[in-house]
Amino acid sequence: MAISDTIQRVMPQSEDRVKGHSKPLDFKEAVLLTNPSNPKLKGEVDDKYQYSTENKDNKLNGWISDHDAVGFWIMTPSNEFRTGGPHKQDLTSHVGPTALSMFVSTHYTGTEIDTFYKEGEAWKKVFGPVLIYLNSASSKDDDQRKILWNDAKRQLSEEIESWPYNFTRSEDFPHSQQRGQVNGQLLVQDRYMDKQLMQAKSAFVGLAPPGEVDSWQKEGKGYQFWTQTDKIGRFNIKNVRPGVYNLYAWVHGFIGSYKLDLNITIQPGNKIELGTLIYDPPRNGPTLWEIGIPDRTAAEFFIPEPYPQYVNSITNDGADKFRQYGLWDRFSNIYRDSDLVYTVGASNYSKDWFFAHVPRKTGDDRYRPTTWQIKYNLQDVNNRGTYTLQMAIAAASFAEVEVRFNDPNSNRPHFTTRRIGYDNAVPRHGIHGLYRLYSIEVPGYRFRKGNNTIYLTQTRSDNPFEAVMYDYIRLEGPNSLND
Incomplete structure (x- = not known):
């Protein structure tokens, strides 16, 4: 094979x-x-x-x-x-x-x-x-x-x-001269990263049936046409079937997704020039700390060595390591006595952040929920300001993430995703499923000057595969830029 x-x-x-x-x-x-x-x-x-x-x-x-x-x-x-x-x-x-x-x-x-x-x-x-x-x-x-x-x-x-082939005789398969194309350039505007517009290098840009942002991930009835931008953000989407589309994009290194707020109608032989488009990714304030890389996968996090008795030799390559069988249960072996604790400024997400937030296996082969902690220090706190926790999830399967700030025992979490996901990415050896982004606003009075802790609880534990994979987590301070 x-x-x-x-x-x-x-x-x-x-x-x-x-x-x-x-x-x-x-x-x-x-x-x-x-x-x-x-x-x-x-x-x-x-x-x-x-x-x-x-x-x-x-x-x-x-x-x-x-x-x-x-x-x-x-x-x-x-x-x-x-x-x-x-x-x-x-x-x-x-x-x-x-x-x-x-x-x-x-x-x-x-x-x-x-x-x-x-x-x-x-x-x-x-x-x-x-x-x-x-x-x-x-x-x-x-x-x-x-x-x-x-x-x-x-x-x-x-x-x-x-492609597209010209030997077909079906009227439902348009030949190359019966198709159109869309050209443009995508730039990124994030004033907290750079006051100048940034080039959306190697961004994914595509045409898909009209819908909401990221709806293309769940679209199954129509056609989609995707390309990647060059080093200055230019894109050329060729050989597009006639029809009505929205234009979508996402950019490596930036959270969220772009959608052009107009319908694009492709007619046979036409060439549409969109000019320069600007993506303004979700951002409410300066970055206080971050974990991971906004790339829609959990590939950069810690992927453990497989159990020796469950090895498939073909997946030993570093890029394919996540495909090994049984990695989900390695969490219970590595974190025997307590759940994961990540300390901002001291921990390394490639070594200290497990690639999947899974339940803990107990001695009777049952599973229980796990709570991960993010510890960090704030030198100053704006009690009247609003902070934002940007939590991007790369995969979810029958899972629920509850978020608490500085009080792990509060009856009600500050935020919950509720039950999300059906992707089964963990047992299917995927490093991602459907992408989800949660922008969680937090009033300043929930923080303390000095040491703080965020508690992430994955509440579901009927089986080892009820889990989430995080893509990227970022805490933003209150808005400090003048309009």
Whole structure:
């Protein structure tokens, strides 16, 4: 199986997953291989979710036959028809051998994704085209796998250049001359970071059906077209199907999302110039402290070493470490006596902030809620001012986060997310699900001059997978800038 330069492996067979050859793990998709047909795979975990990837990267996957030096590949040169935007994650391959081209699913989003159809609702959509590609190598070649994989990547590049295909005859699939494009430049304005406008480098900018900010994450019925800006924030969205869209964006290093408050109508052959757009990210005051990087994932936080008995050797690469099985229970091992305590100015989020806020496993194999603490010092407090806690969440599954300031025992939290999320990102080895941002206003009298503590309680604990992943947390002081 091959889905990327780093994720390639000899896979188990279907019969290796049945009773007598494997041990079931905490959810049905994952098994420990105890007596596989290939002895080299004994002791490894097999779990199809370990091979999930984002739509933007999900363009090529397939299999190579060792005996015949033949490759079988699925190529998807455009993800315009896929649900949930560029960061929606989905399956690629699993035992069988099985190669997938996923069009619609609730993986990593849950039922919040809009794929429900009412009686009498008019709807149609073109999925694909998707290319099935076969290649072969000479039996004399020393590195047949590498040759076949590189040839598949070469062919994919040709398909991407050929998109949209012009051989189709369906009136529902417009050819390149029947499509339009949108150009512009995105800049960022955050006066607490820089008094000048900043370039939105490598920002994701896209067209999706009209909706609220970030609605594209949960959009499943229409088409989406995304690109990334260049180093000065310019973008060019090409080959857009005729229709009505909103323009959305998010910028690495800044919280929140951008939406242009007008509908964009694409007609065949037209070219729309939007000029310079300015994103004003959520901000109520200066940064007092921050934890993490605003990148919509929990990848920068502490990801522990896997249990030795639950290793999948293919996910040992540093960038894929979060895909290992059972990492959620490592929290209870590492924090045996008390929950996580993070001290601003002394702690390091890459070592001291666990990647997922999960329940604690108790001795009777049950779970209980956990409360994380953020300790920090304020040299001065404006009792009459309003502070803001910006809490960005990268994933949530049947979870609830309660926030308290300096009083962990108060009956009512200052803020609660209430129960949120269905994405199951933790057991599915994702580093994010749906993005959520909470801007929590806090009156100054709740703070103290000197030492302060914020208590974050994840209240749900029916199973180990009721959890959240934080993207980024920032405490802002009262507004100190003149209008």
